[in-house]
Amino acid sequence: MADAWASAHEATRSADVALAAVPAGGDNRLPPPAMSEPWPVRLLLIAFALGFLGLFVVLPILSVFLEAFGQGLSTYVSRLAQPESLAAIRLTLVTASIAVPLNVVFGVSAAWVVSKYRFPGKSLLVTLIDLPFSVSPVVSGLIYVLMFGRRGVLGPWLEAHGLRIIFATPGIVLATIFVTFPFVAREVLPIMQDQGNDEEEAALTLGAGGWRIFWQVTLPKVKWGILYGVILCNARSMGEFGAVSVVSGHIRGETNTMPLQVEILYNDYDTVGAFALASLLMGLALATLVAKKIIEPRQFRR
Amino acid sequence: MSAAERASVAPAPSPRRRWVPGVLPGFRPTLGVTLTYLSLIVLIPLAGLVLKTAELSWADFWRTVSGARALATYRISFGGACIAALVNAACGLIVAWVLARYRFPGKAIADSLVDLPLALPTSVAGIALTAIYSKGGWIGRLLEPHGIHVAFAPAGVVVAMVFVGLPFVVRTIQPVLLDLDPQAEEASCVLGATRLQTFRKVIFPALLPSLMTGFALAFARAVGEYGSIVFISGNMPLRTEIVPLLIITKLDQYDYPGATALAVVMLAGSFVLLMTINALQAWSRRGLHG
Numbered sequence: 001m002a003d004a005w006a007s008a009h010e011a012t013r014s015a016d017v018a019l020a021a022v023p024a025g026g027d028n029r030l031p032p033p034a035m036s037e038p039w040p041v042r043l044l045l046i047a048f049a050l051g052f053l054g055l056f057v058v059l060p061i062l063s064v065f066l067e068a069f070g071q072g073l074s075t076y077v078s079r080l081a082q083p084e085s086l087a088a089i090r091l092t093l094v095t096a097s098i099a100v101p102l103n104v105v106f107g108v109s110a111a112w113v114v115s116k117y118r119f120p121g122k123s124l125l126v127t128l129i130d131l132p133f134s135v136s137p138v139v140s141g142l143i144y145v146l147m148f149g150r151r152g153v154l155g156p157w158l159e160a161h162g163l164r165i166i167f168a169t170p171g172i173v174l175a176t177i178f179v180t181f182p183f184v185a186r187e188v189l190p191i192m193q194d195q196g197n198d199e200e201e202a203a204l205t206l207g208a209g210g211w212r213i214f215w216q217v218t219l220p221k222v223k224w225g226i227l228y229g230v231i232l233c234n235a236r237s238m239g240e241f242g243a244v245s246v247v248s249g250h251i252r253g254e255t256n257t258m259p260l261q262v263e264i265l266y267n268d269y270d271t272v273g274a275f276a277l278a279s280l281l282m283g284l285a286l287a288t289l290v291a292k293k294i295i296e297p298r299q300f301r302r
Numbered sequence: 303m304s305a306a307e308r309a310s311v312a313p314a315p316s317p318r319r320r321w322v323p324g325v326l327p328g329f330r331p332t333l334g335v336t337l338t339y340l341s342l343i344v345l346i347p348l349a350g351l352v353l354k355t356a357e358l359s360w361a362d363f364w365r366t367v368s369g370a371r372a373l374a375t376y377r378i379s380f381g382g383a384c385i386a387a388l389v390n391a392a393c394g395l396i397v398a399w400v401l402a403r404y405r406f407p408g409k410a411i412a413d414s415l416v417d418l419p420l421a422l423p424t425s426v427a428g429i430a431l432t433a434i435y436s437k438g439g440w441i442g443r444l445l446e447p448h449g450i451h452v453a454f455a456p457a458g459v460v461v462a463m464v465f466v467g468l469p470f471v472v473r474t475i476q477p478v479l480l481d482l483d484p485q486a487e488e489a490s491c492v493l494g495a496t497r498l499q500t501f502r503k504v505i506f507p508a509l510l511p512s513l514m515t516g517f518a519l520a521f522a523r524a525v526g527e528y529g530s531i532v533f534i535s536g537n538m539p540l541r542t543e544i545v546p547l548l549i550i551t552k553l554d555q556y557d558y559p560g561a562t563a564l565a566v567v568m569l570a571g572s573f574v575l576l577m578t579i580n581a582l583q584a585w586s587r588r589g590l591h592g
Contacts, residue, residue, distance in 0.1 A: 037497055042404055049400040050412060052393045056465050057415045059440065060422075060430035067433055106339045113332040117323035128340055134572050136526030138546035139565045142553065147350030151558055154350075178343055200326050210327035239423030241529035246550060259425040259529070266429050266533070275433075278426040285421040289414045 064282045067275035079273035080280075087253045088261035088277070091169065095257060096237040099176045103233050107184025108226065112214075115192035116200070129186070132179050141175050141246025148174075167249030172257060175243040180236045184229035191225040191299060192218070224298045231295070235288040239281060354562045366563040374540040375548045378459060380571075382544070383524035386463030387471075390520045391513055394471025401472070402479035416472050419465050424529025431462055432534045454536030459544065462530040467520030474516035475509060478586075482508060511586030518579045525571060 036042065069076050079085075110129055114122060132140060146152050148165040158165060165171045199221075203213045219226075241259040248255045256264060258277055265274035323329045366372060400406075401413050419427065435442045435452040442453060452458050482505065490500040528546040535542040545568055552560040 036403065041497075045396055046400050046404055046406050048393075049397040050408075052397060053412055053415055055441075056468055057418050059434055060427060060465070061418070063430045063433050063440070064426060067430075102339075106336065109332040109335040110339075112328065113336050116326050117329050117333075119323045119329075119333070125336070125340075128344060131344060134522065134576055136528065136546055136568055136572070138526070138528045138549050139568055142549060142561060142565050143347040143351045145553060146354045146558065146562060147347045149558075151556065152350060153353050174343070174347075178347070181339070181343060197324075197326060204326060213326065214328070235421050239421075239426075241423055241425045242527075242546065245528070246553065259423040262423075262425045262429060263533075271433075274429055278423075278429060281423045281426045285418060285423070285426075288421040289417055292417065293410075293414055 061282060061286070064275055064278050067271060068279040071272055075272055076276050076279075079270065080276040082273060084253045084256070085261055085265070085273065085277050088256045088258045089280075091172070091254075091256065092238050092258040094169070095173050095176050096234055098173050099180055099237045100230060100234050102177060103181045104184050104226065104230060106181055107186075107188055107229055107233075108222075110185040111188040111192050111222075112218075114189055116197055129182050132182055137179060137240065137242025138246055140178050141243035144171055144175055144178070144247050166247050167251065167255060169255065171247035172244050172255060175247045176237045176240055179240050179243050180233045183233035183236065184226065187229035187232070187299075188222050188225045191222050195221050224295055228292070228295045228299060231288055231291045235284060238284060351562065351565065354558065355566055358559050358563060362559060363563045363566075366560045367567050371539055371543070372545075372548065372564065375543050375545045376567075378456065378542060379525050379545040382456065382459045382463055383467075383521045386460050386467055386524045387517045387521040389460070389464050390467045390471045391517045394468065394516060394520075395475060395509070395513060398472045398475040398479055402476055416469050419468050424466070424527070425533070427465055428462065428530040428533030431458075431465060431530065435461060435534065453534050454538075454542070456535075456542055458534035458536070459531055459542055462534050463524035463527060466527045466530055467524050470519040470523060471513070471516035474512045474519065478509060478512045511582060515579060515582045515586055518575060518582055522572065522575045522579070525575075526568070 037045070110125075114126060145166055147154055148158060148171065149155055150159065150166070152166070165174065199217050200213050203217045208216070238257075239259055240257075241263075244257055245260055245263075248257070248260055250256060250260065250264065252264065258281055262274050262278050262281070265271075265277065397416065401409065401416075432439075432453055434440050435445075435458060436454070437443070437446050439453070445452060450457075452461055486504050486508075487500055490504045495503070526546065528544070528550075531544055532547055535544065535547075537543055537547055545564060549561045549564045549568075552558075552564065
């Protein structure tokens, strides 16, 4: 049962973290011309594929930048520099700077424990690590409201102690951590499993301690995987909308992250302001894709 | 040899076999960090969901999840996701095929762009798609005169769902296409099959399991999607309202039991989907190695 869950999650993961699934060097494996399609068919298929990607991917990219810069650079800057937008940028940076390092510590230690040891309940643990990938973001946010909200399980206790989690920064950070914690673990785990423990065990027989083995033997092997996980984790922490939207309360200038502020500005008919902020997030997404292209081939190389 | 001697020759069974996780140090601290973190982030909040669900009476639960408005949201969420996943399966197959098999200028960029929907915040995708498909937008301008409404109509929900599900089919089929044994195709070609016959009888059956996995993944993602849909759909109850939005509406009205009931339905749906995806994966592995 647990195995079934684990492998189902494996499937979800492979596409969701996705950003990773394809082996490099596909071009070397092109079939010989005799086994390919006649050129009009090839041309038609290529045109269709590019048309589909153009319609669903390129048009949105162009539209964001055009709407943002369409009324000139000075309008862009002034709409971007509104106090509420700047507060949103600050909150997003704070959230990511808490969520990402915590998830790196968790991800590396989870990958270590899963790849280096045998223990009962391991596949259940792997399933739990993948859980956020299969839960709707709205439901992810909801579980925190049900626990920590005013009418939640711990609500009365928190209120009595003057603590506020939901509709405040802690809730936003928690929801962000929840949706992003699998990314680092999921990138590092397959690399650690792939490379085995021989070198770590050799280091152990030579007298190295646990920390020394990690820093000098394991870390150099998985550093690109960690970096890749960090980039994916960061992109999602800065961009998460659904889960954060549920716990934020949308208090202007206080609990709106960048993606939430985009929604607020858009609903206020401040189109340029919304797209200006969106253009920053689009830039982040494109930078993530470029970083993926650079790091991916290095991941499994020694 | 006496019995006593035999016993002393045989390896002495230790009184209590100590279970050893592995030889490397660090088991306890790493397991400790992992479990503490998972408990704080996942298990405790999930316990909240369980406790809140237990507070619901069966009658209340049933009234919420089978009301007309809830039923309409299932139709939009699950129906829309099904159409979107079909579109993604068909178009994604072609995109994956082209990326795996042909050489053309801009291929590396096209390949990278497939992942954009995973890297882009959903609210940005939402406002961009709305701008494109609304009345004055690049595509809305072309469609609206013909009476075709995409933005603020059910079609808009499907468009947003196609966007978020786009990478899944491509990224599940592409590696399978690259790994396909060329000898099967060569044999088919030598035996006189046309290219179309080879595709139908040799290539497509090998792709089918991964195609269906990709379909299921795209479907699962589209059902749970919230951010990109709420902008383009117009959020009209009974017409373009999706399940996650109804959950948020109930939360905003402090109707926690209602929101919880719907969340339980969604989680049950995710569970069924996961089992399906799992079965498809198993089939896909058998197809590859058997």
